[in-house]
Amino acid sequence: MNIKQDLTHLLVALFMVLVNISMYCQNLDDSPFLNIKSFGAKGDGKTDDTPALLKAMEAATQSDGTVYFPHGNYLIHPIKVPSHITLLGYSAWGYENKDKADKDYIGKTILTAQSGDARALLNLDNNRGIRIIGLTLDGKKLGKRMHGVYARHSGSEQHNIIEDCRIQRFSGSGIRLERSWVFGVRRCLLMFNQEHGVDITGGYDGWMIDNQFTANNGYGLFARGEPHPDKTKEEIKDLKFFGGASVMVTANRIEWNKKGGIFLNKSNSMQITGCAIDHNFGPGIKITNGTAHTISGNLLRSNGVDAKDDACSQIWLENVNGVSVTGNTIWGWYNRKEYKFEFPYPFYGIIAKNLQGSVISQNAMYQSSSKEGISDRGGNGTSIIKDNAYVKPKIEKIDGGGFRILENK
Template sequence: MKKPLTLAVAALALSAFAAPSFAADWWNPLPHIVFSKAGVNVHNYGALGDGVHDDTAAIQAAVDALPATGGTVYVPAGHYMINALKSIQLRSHTRLKMDPAATLEVIPNSASRYWVIKVWGVTDVKVVGGNIVGDRTKHKGTTGEWGYGINVVASTNVFLKNINLSNFWGDGIWIGAKDINKVHVRSDYVTVNGVVSSNNRRQGLSIGPSQHVYIVNSTFQNTNGTAPEAGIDIEPMTEGQTNTIRLEKNTFAGNNGNGIEMHANISDIAIVGNTMKGNRGFGVLGVSAPYVNVIGNYMTENGLAGVRPSGGSHDWLITGNTLKYNSTRYMSATKDGGSLSRDLQFGQKTYAITVHDNVYSNAKYNTFTK
């Protein structure tokens, strides 16, 4: 099934759309992270990786052993058990490089909130490779929804690459803000590339107050357990502003909620060239979410419509998308036809929504403009 616009055309449309502060080509799938050539191996600091021993302190000791200019912490293949109530806290100018066969797994706990890796108030940090596994199947508590794999707050120039995250009590990844010395500091320039986040309870990834966040070539799938259960949720709410976010060439599949969900206090959100398939909710849902571009995506077999701006959402551009066989909770996933609302819906309070050049389940709406 051919999309009506290429991503090149979509990019032109994106740059042309009037929004408060789009900065042209600010994103980079391979950002430059600054750290020294120094390197340490976690085995030299007592980590065993035998799937039994608590390796948290040993890995933290390796991180702390780097010079002030930073460097690389190597995690060889193995199964490392982590006390997520203590966490591994990364320093500025640090690369945590895990072997593809290395796994960091949460030691089961009963806490409502925990973190495996903290990236808090630092700059120039890279986490690459390996697997990070939560305790959702072994969790000892019943309350809370904030068990995180990687937690990025108040940090700048962060790169997460080629990591598999799964089975967290809360979210695979959180990107947001933190008060430091009574100053609200947002994360800035965070890139997530080639990550797979699956079978987490609350979200695959949540984005709180932050800016210049680029999510690319990643998969967010099978989120289930506690609402909202989205692939990605952009949810600053009243905590601060979130702006200049680009989600590109990702897959959102099988989530019990929406593929992508967005809320108030956001702007300059670009959703470009992604696939949303088989989510129980909408492919893309915005609730009082302004300044969003939905361009060149493929959305099919979602339980509700492909795209729905609702609440006070305004200043959206929806163009170049293929929206077919959605609303599967009510209609056949293989049959053409149905009303436009099968694939595209608008809340009553939305305004300034521009729609053109999309492909729908019912071909008679392919010329629909708004």
């Protein structure tokens, strides 16, 4: 009797194991993850993995699939990404390798450009519902004005999202959202790009949250306000709008960019809140010819480094209507040691010229600038500019060049 019971229990257990194995295999077949190596990719930094990626993306469009990239260095030529797929990796990138102790600092899942004669390495164009997550994109400075990611709509919201990506060394911008409608850029590092970190010329209705824009040759965040010289008449007619609008720029670190932190021209309804804008080689924030912007709760520190004239400023506002600049902390940090200051940059805390219906108030401006806290250039008659706590730094020139900061008492 016991032998029969034991045999029955054994058969039941074996049956359950077989059922679980069958279900597991079925789940593998139905898995939303399409491993790019199953399509022939090597990820060895030597093989051209473009054909494998194209096959994997095509398969993803025919299923509910996500193209998954295991750790590796995937060499690819520029491609166009179809709608409603996800490109997913777990690159786990760092920042720099200053102590030479981190060989994987740029990440463990890398898409490396093999050529640069294209608009972007990943061209989203007019496609929608795309997710690019957890990848390192390396442009190797190839081509002329090739961007890392590019998108542009033709009449409908796109809702493309880029998350947890390191996008570096592109001959254009890290990301260019040209007339892109509804987008998100989150937890990304935009670094060492030859133009800007993110160019939103013509882009609107978006979110930029928890990103780091660092050491780009242009601005960290940029909206030209005018057509780029390389645009044809047909493209200009199609694009129509060349500013940026209704983008929430929140909790980003924007630093060490060569032309400045943020530049917005002919833009409207931008919200810049809770950002750290630090040590840019031009204005921390420059906004011209725009309407209805909010600049609130940000830290601006030692911007305008090496810049001349008005570019040597923390915030520069000119020909703007309905801008609110309140509750920011602005500091010059004149005794900073990590960079040699030949002159006491920045010169100006906030430059205000031709502002209508605007408010500049309640900003903490301790040693924010060496010449003026608020530089009122006129034309601000309908605006409120008051109650900003400016303390001018005491600076002493040193014989032979340079200066030193004296304690304010």
